[in-house]
Amino acid sequence: xxxxxxxxxxxxxxxxxxxxxxxxxxxxxxxxxxxxxxxxxxxxxxxxxxxxxxxxxxxxxxxxxxxxxxxxxxxxxxxxxxxxxxxxxxxxxxxxxxxxxxxxxxxxxxxxxxxxxxxxxxxxxxxxxxxxxxxxxxxxxxxxxxxxxxxxxxxxxxxxxxxxxxxxxxxxxxxxxxxxxxxxxxxxxxxxxxxxxxxxxxxxxxxxxxxxxxxxxxxxxxxxxxxxxxxxxxxxxxxxxxxxxxxxxxxxxxxxxxxxxxxxxxxxxxxxxxxxxxxxxxxxxxxxxxxxxxxxxxxxxxxxxxxxxxxxxxxxxxxxxxxxxxxxx
Amino acid sequence: xxxxxxxxxxxxxxxxxxxxxxxxxxxxxxxxxxxxxxxxxxxxxxxxxxxxxxxxxxxxxxxxxxxxxxxxxxxxxxxxxxxxxxxxxxxxxxxxxxxxxxxxxxxxxxxxxxxxxxxxxxxxxxxxxxxxxxxxxxxxxxxxxxxxxxxxxxxxxxxxxxxxxxxxxxxxxxxxxxxxxxxxxxxxxxxxxxxxxxxxxxxxxxxxxxxxxxxxxxxxxxxxxxxxxxxxxxxxxxxxxxxxxxxxxxxxxxxxxxxxxxxxxx
Ligand SMILES: Cc1cc2nc3c(=O)[nH]c(=O)nc-3n(C[C@H](O)[C@H](O)[C@H](O)COP(=O)(O)OP(=O)(O)OC[C@H]3O[C@@H](n4cnc5c(N)ncnc54)[C@H](O)[C@@H]3O)c2cc1C
Ligand SMILES: Nc1ncnc2c1ncn2[C@@H]1O[C@H](COP(=O)(O)O)[C@@H](O)[C@H]1O
Numbered sequence: 001x002x003x004x005x006x007x008x009x010x011x012x013x014x015x016x017x018x019x020x021x022x023x024x025x026x027x028x029x030x031x032x033x034x035x036x037x038x039x040x041x042x043x044x045x046x047x048x049x050x051x052x053x054x055x056x057x058x059x060x061x062x063x064x065x066x067x068x069x070x071x072x073x074x075x076x077x078x079x080x081x082x083x084x085x086x087x088x089x090x091x092x093x094x095x096x097x098x099x100x101x102x103x104x105x106x107x108x109x110x111x112x113x114x115x116x117x118x119x120x121x122x123x124x125x126x127x128x129x130x131x132x133x134x135x136x137x138x139x140x141x142x143x144x145x146x147x148x149x150x151x152x153x154x155x156x157x158x159x160x161x162x163x164x165x166x167x168x169x170x171x172x173x174x175x176x177x178x179x180x181x182x183x184x185x186x187x188x189x190x191x192x193x194x195x196x197x198x199x200x201x202x203x204x205x206x207x208x209x210x211x212x213x214x215x216x217x218x219x220x221x222x223x224x225x226x227x228x229x230x231x232x233x234x235x236x237x238x239x240x241x242x243x244x245x246x247x248x249x250x251x252x253x254x255x256x257x258x259x260x261x262x263x264x265x266x267x268x269x270x271x272x273x274x275x276x277x278x279x280x281x282x283x284x285x286x287x288x289x290x291x292x293x294x295x296x297x298x299x300x301x302x303x304x305x306x307x308x309x310x311x312x313x314x315x316x317x318x319x320x321x322x323x324x325x326x327x328x329x
Numbered sequence: 330x331x332x333x334x335x336x337x338x339x340x341x342x343x344x345x346x347x348x349x350x351x352x353x354x355x356x357x358x359x360x361x362x363x364x365x366x367x368x369x370x371x372x373x374x375x376x377x378x379x380x381x382x383x384x385x386x387x388x389x390x391x392x393x394x395x396x397x398x399x400x401x402x403x404x405x406x407x408x409x410x411x412x413x414x415x416x417x418x419x420x421x422x423x424x425x426x427x428x429x430x431x432x433x434x435x436x437x438x439x440x441x442x443x444x445x446x447x448x449x450x451x452x453x454x455x456x457x458x459x460x461x462x463x464x465x466x467x468x469x470x471x472x473x474x475x476x477x478x479x480x481x482x483x484x485x486x487x488x489x490x491x492x493x494x495x496x497x498x499x500x501x502x503x504x505x506x507x508x509x510x511x512x513x514x515x516x517x518x519x520x521x522x523x524x525x526x527x528x529x530x531x532x533x534x535x536x537x538x539x540x541x542x543x544x545x546x547x548x549x550x551x552x553x554x555x556x557x558x559x560x561x562x563x564x565x566x567x568x569x570x571x572x573x574x575x576x577x578x579x580x581x582x583x584x585x586x587x588x589x590x591x592x593x594x595x
Binding site: 106113201287303305306 | 342343347354422423424427450451453455457458459460461462467468471472483489490492493494495496500503509510552553554556558559560561564565569570572574576577579581582583586587591592593
């Protein structure tokens, strides 16, 4: 069975003709795996015409299969995306298929896996090749308390991979490769009567270098202003624990954690957050973690580089004042 | 209309203890509950049901104890509960789970809408819903955070996907997965609690589903993905410096940290 399947196929997610950065991360990781296996790296680019597909070659693909359609790929239509991806996979027969664990990726990958009657590992954070040339898919489980090493005994071996786990591959303009155009198929049964974009995310908190987060120690929504002020002075964005979101003090977009956003900033600043496992799941990979909490036994201190046992209502204003002084000089 | 809600029984993840040596959760350390996202799925079904006079069936696959979750769902307003339970179902991964649940759905038959949670807090793949939709050859909409309009033929919802908020209208039959934002689940009512205690929970095993299921698709054997190893993640080394008083000194130190880490330009 393995003979028939060869190479690594990466789903090159795009929106408005811009390729998602997770694709460049998958290309750098995919190249490493491909080198070990001695196979090629291919991209499946499903989108409207006019996308710069060469960029994918420069960043590590040996070939790009460009399924061009101006109509069906302008919207997150799971049927259109998954049927075309299935069609492509059946033709190329890659041994490994990697999809970024973005919201779209997470919605179409299971459809594709089910259609191909193969396995699918969700939300991987690391990938390796074992001695038999099989893909080891590593994913956190149980609120990130463990890492499970998973293998699949069906082809293709499919996984969704989290954004920001790997370095982006750098473009090398001397790289060459083929861009193969591939016919699109329109889902026969157009059961989606319409899809319309209402609004889009303005700032993606997961792209911020600095996140200043607030927890249930904040007394009312008015007081969050000081957190915004601190975040502003540090050129960062504001995050929150679920407790604050559920109090209605701030919108869900700001939630950090297991059921919110995962962030990996240079600095994560936790203000009055206890550090529940579900919160830590979303921020533990920050380069530097600072925590302020009145309770010296709060679990957040176990993972903080710098901790202050104290009241945010006292310390945050002091910090703001000092930062403003520095800015003035 | 007939609406099927997929509910999974999970350990109470906020209380469950974790054995970091062995890499397993101590299931006895906490009770079980309905997967929190599935309560939102149930609430969505109940709201649709009230307006369209629909039958709400909860379907769960799991151990005998999952009957408790089904009773809980009935206490919250579901009309009927079915548990898929068989030794042969043990060790199922996403694919085997989806195939088995689909067999249950086919046996129920004549459904218009299937509602699942966006993910389970223990399995945590968020894949079962969309796999089921594919196997049943119906469309699905993931991450539904608002129910805009519905009738017996179609559903219009708001979905948070592709770095945006999208309004989607789909013809039924279809499957949706819902987020926590869609609603606040109601609590069990006293009257329904009494009903739930007496309610009959239908249990189907492999023999009942044989018509829709091959034995090779089941459980561990029917699962293409296998856990080879469990590793306890290394926690990153952290400096772990603490200040308990003299906040002004602490603040000075933080400013130095900001400068060092190039967060403040100097
Ligand atoms: C399935 C599931 C998913 C979840 N997903 C998430 C998620 O994505 N994100 C998330 O955050 N949580 C999530 N949770 C909830 C999580 O378990 C915790 O309940 C939550 O993180 C607690 O938030 P908190 O730390 O702000 O509140 P608390 O735990 O109440 O902690 C508040 C802290 O503030 C301190 N404090 C109080 N006043 C002050 C003051 N003036 N100055 C300084 N310190 C002060 C207290 O000592 C305390 O440590 C999830 C739970 C479950 C079961
Ligand atoms: N064993 C199960 N029984 C019933 N529903 C399930 C089961 N496993 C998963 N589901 C449904 O699928 C959703 C996603 O689960 P998961 O893919 O495990 O994250 C859950 O919120 C449930 O609605």
